[in-house]
Amino acid sequence: MSEPVTFSIAGDVAVVMIDSPPVNAVNQGVRAGLKQVFTELRGKPGIKAIVLGCAGKTFVAGADIKEFDTGIAAPGYHEVLRLIEDSLVPVVAAVQGTALGAGTEIALACHYRVAHEAARFGLPELSLGIIPGAGGTQRLPRLVPLEVALDMALTGKPLPAGKAAEAGLADRVVGGEVMPAALAYARELVASGAGPRRTREQPVKGKEGAAELFAAQRAQVAKTMRNRQSPIALITALQAAVEQPFDEGLKVEGRLSSQLEQATESKALRHLFYAEREVRKIPGLAANIAPRPIARVGIVGAGTMGGGIAMCCANVGIPVTLVDATQQNLDRGMATIRKNYERSVSRGSLKPEQLEERIKLISPTLDYSALANADLIIEAVFENLALKKEIFAKLDAVAKPGAILGTNTSTLDIDEIAAVTRRAKDVIGLHFFSPANVMQLLEIVQAGKTAPDVVVTALDIAKRIKKTGVVAKVCYGFIGNRMMDPYGREAERCVLEGATPAQVDGALEQWGMAMGILAVYDMAGVDVGYLTRAERKHLLPDDPTFYRPTAVLYEHGWLGQKSGRGYYRYDGADRKRTEDPEVIALLQEEAKRLDVPQRKPGAQEIQERCLYAMINEGALLLEEGVALRASDIDVVYTAGYGFPRYRGGPMFYADTVGLKVIYDKIMEFQKTLDPRYWQPAPLLKKLALAGSSFAQWQAEQSR
Ligand code: T1G
Numbered sequence: 001m002s003e004p005v006t007f008s009i010a011g012d013v014a015v016v017m018i019d020s021p022p023v024n025a026v027n028q029g030v031r032a033g034l035k036q037v038f039t040e041l042r043g044k045p046g047i048k049a050i051v052l053g054c055a056g057k058t059f060v061a062g063a064d065i066k067e068f069d070t071g072i073a074a075p076g077y078h079e080v081l082r083l084i085e086d087s088l089v090p091v092v093a094a095v096q097g098t099a100l101g102a103g104t105e106i107a108l109a110c111h112y113r114v115a116h117e118a119a120r121f122g123l124p125e126l127s128l129g130i131i132p133g134a135g136g137t138q139r140l141p142r143l144v145p146l147e148v149a150l151d152m153a154l155t156g157k158p159l160p161a162g163k164a165a166e167a168g169l170a171d172r173v174v175g176g177e178v179m180p181a182a183l184a185y186a187r188e189l190v191a192s193g194a195g196p197r198r199t200r201e202q203p204v205k206g207k208e209g210a211a212e213l214f215a216a217q218r219a220q221v222a223k224t225m226r227n228r229q230s231p232i233a234l235i236t237a238l239q240a241a242v243e244q245p246f247d248e249g250l251k252v253e254g255r256l257s258s259q260l261e262q263a264t265e266s267k268a269l270r271h272l273f274y275a276e277r278e279v280r281k282i283p284g285l286a287a288n289i290a291p292r293p294i295a296r297v298g299i300v301g302a303g304t305m306g307g308g309i310a311m312c313c314a315n316v317g318i319p320v321t322l323v324d325a326t327q328q329n330l331d332r333g334m335a336t337i338r339k340n341y342e343r344s345v346s347r348g349s350l351k352p353e354q355l356e357e358r359i360k361l362i363s364p365t366l367d368y369s370a371l372a373n374a375d376l377i378i379e380a381v382f383e384n385l386a387l388k389k390e391i392f393a394k395l396d397a398v399a400k401p402g403a404i405l406g407t408n409t410s411t412l413d414i415d416e417i418a419a420v421t422r423r424a425k426d427v428i429g430l431h432f433f434s435p436a437n438v439m440q441l442l443e444i445v446q447a448g449k450t451a452p453d454v455v456v457t458a459l460d461i462a463k464r465i466k467k468t469g470v471v472a473k474v475c476y477g478f479i480g481n482r483m484m485d486p487y488g489r490e491a492e493r494c495v496l497e498g499a500t501p502a503q504v505d506g507a508l509e510q511w512g513m514a515m516g517i518l519a520v521y522d523m524a525g526v527d528v529g530y531l532t533r534a535e536r537k538h539l540l541p542d543d544p545t546f547y548r549p550t551a552v553l554y555e556h557g558w559l560g561q562k563s564g565r566g567y568y569r570y571d572g573a574d575r576k577r578t579e580d581p582e583v584i585a586l587l588q589e590e591a592k593r594l595d596v597p598q599r600k601p602g603a604q605e606i607q608e609r610c611l612y613a614m615i616n617e618g619a620l621l622l623e624e625g626v627a628l629r630a631s632d633i634d635v636v637y638t639a640g641y642g643f644p645r646y647r648g649g650p651m652f653y654a655d656t657v658g659l660k661v662i663y664d665k666i667m668e669f670q671k672t673l674d675p676r677y678w679q680p681a682p683l684l685k686k687l688a689l690a691g692s693s694f695a696q697w698q699a700e701q702s703r
Helices: 028-041 077-085 102-109 136-142 146-155 161-167 178-192 210-224 230-243 246-262 264-278 304-315 327-347 352-360 368-373 385-398 414-418 452-464 480-496 501-511 517-524 526-535 548-555 581-593 603-624 630-640 650-657 659-672 682-689 694-701
Strands: 005-010 013-018 049-054 091-095 098-100 112-116 120-122 172-174 297-300 320-323 362-365 376-379 404-407 427-432 441-446 468-473
Touching: 005 028, 013 028, 013 178, 028 077, 049 178, 077 102, 091 102, 091 178, 098 102, 102 120, 102 136, 112 161, 112 178, 120 161, 136 146, 136 230, 136 246, 146 210, 146 230, 161 172, 172 178, 210 230, 230 246, 246 264, 264 630, 264 650, 297 304, 297 368, 304 320, 304 327, 304 352, 304 362, 304 427, 320 327, 320 368, 327 352, 327 362, 352 362, 368 385, 376 385, 385 404, 385 414, 404 452, 414 427, 427 452, 441 452, 441 630, 452 468, 468 630, 480 501, 480 517, 480 548, 480 581, 480 603, 480 630, 501 517, 501 603, 517 526, 526 548, 548 581, 603 630, 603 650, 603 659, 603 682, 603 694, 630 650, 630 694, 650 659, 650 694, 659 682, 682 694
Parallel strands: 013 049, 049 091, 091 112, 098 120, 112 172, 297 320, 297 376, 320 362, 376 404, 404 427, 441 468
Antiparallel strands: 005 013, 427 441
16 A cells, blocks of 8 residues: 655655545545655755645545544644644645545645635535534634635535635636646745745634624524534534634634534434445445446436436436327426426526526437337336336337336336336336435335346446435335335324324424424325325225324315315415314314324324334335345435434434334333234344344344
8 A cells, every 4th residue: 555645846846645545535544644744844955835735536535434433543633734734835735626524624724725626625524413623613714704614614515616716715726737736836936935824823704793693503503403413513613713712713623523523413424424325335246247338318207207307317418218198298297397497597506508408408209119229218107007017018119128127116016017028137116206306315126037237227327317326125115115104104193192293293303304294295195195005905904093194184185285285284375384273173083983092192202103113114124135234224214205314314213222222112012002013023123132233233244
């Protein structure tokens, strides 16, 4: 393994290079290398400037996240960055790619910064439940205005080089190679006698309105980032930059940073960082299986889902043939696509010329034969098995050999759909979530005969269209909807037991869910769940209270937001939900008719019943092999169902509660509630009684 940090001499400039693939993450070796090199260069005769750059595609992309679990071994960040900042000659950072976290902090400890025009600076630490721990909160507001620093660190949004230069973070932005430009700039500094410009010696910029700014941001994060410690700690650290001398502020940052690194919030978010990369590794599939090339995509169905999927492809430059049965459907679908893009243009996230480019990539047609040159065809029509079979038979006739046929079904049996084709090995489930052009999650369903390279291709296309693809095997509801079943069942049962919809949703949202499940039903349409269950009535429990509230609403035509009322009323244009006393009374009446005991469950019981039922189902999915890993389930829920990331996902959360605690609570519910629904999954019981966890079980599976 070559040295992660080396230097060479170019005339009177020392060029220091960090080379720590794949993203130059800072670990102990990099810090030790920087310490050794900058110690050696200190006062070295003939050296009038230093350029610090990185090999590979990016400048330092952050601290090595693995170190948080092992502890940060000496030399520490402050010691190393102080050595850089105390250099006796000017130090110029040459920045390409994504200088994130410690990357930006190292650049801040340099005296000057030259950035490639495509480079971005960022402090994404909050996404890991921590705050910048290498002086970022103290140095950044000494180069950019306090408001910009606060926004960068709170949102974690990378700052492009141009904007960084405007704000004062980059001194020069170049189009060509960044190293030669940084060398030239260093020589200019030497020639002009510029000397070192230590960031810590600069005054904080824009601190005039600091008090109001901090107060406003504290109020903001209390609402938008509730239940989290890191955003509050971040504001406290920046406040120390304004109110205390640099070294004192550094101590405040250090203390807060170490506390956060040990907290559950950060452990949960670091768990997801790895989980979202682990999903691409499929046990049993050789790592060298190549994806099939996908140059052109066909989509059958120009409705909400098909149109959204078409946008996902067009957004990344993949041409799409969009097929539907009638010209009216095609026209409506294309109009919806255009409207969605126009909304992005009005929000400033899309340029008008990009809108036209993307629309041009989508070719609407009534003619199935236009799909003959598609490498991947995705069916996204109404959830009806006969219709899907008919479509797949037609696709089998027109698609070229080797074309992959994907179905967007969320509930139907993909093996049955594949069976109508002569190419079952090329058939796969691609379950997008509505709206497909927004929702991050893509469930990739490996059917019984799906070929390995088709799975690999699906994972590859997921990354290309910027989705989080998670592989599931065939079962009703795959991973996400299968676990939503018991979660929603308990929520509805709590309503019959005397909790109001607002109390149920309030308990779940107070716990951290983005939206209470009953409000979700109103948003998606109460009829969706009702009709899906009606399709499989023969498989449902013989229990008249099972999802009964939804049925009552459906019978009254109160389908949720689309009909102005469902669990709640939606009278305003802003679709703000308000309690509906008539619905509450109606459901109470129904509960009496069904003789449901009025337990009036409180917030904690509602949370435990809904979440533990979900977790128990997740354990069944792991035993059945439908989900490959517990962490995959966590990715599904945080990417697709509004599960709070700072709790790590259902299975990570279960481990933090303790499986024995959950098992005992399930056994208690088995006595006090309907025992049919409270049978502990064998895996959950085994792990609970062994004092183990899902994480340990997963580690043992991968050995
Ligand atoms: N630590 C360890 N490994 C990392 C890493 C990191 N920071 N970033 C990436 N990797 C690995 C990743 O696991 C994968 O490994 C490979 O690199 C390619 O990553 C002190 C405390 C840089 C935008 O949060 O955002 O600095 O799976 O697939 O899509 O104040 O990686 O191949 O084995 O994501 O091209 C702050 C996190 C840390 C940046 C590249 N920094 N990384 O994306 O590749 S905290 C971050 C990213 C910090 C300081 C604080 C992205 C990327 P494998 P990839 P990519």
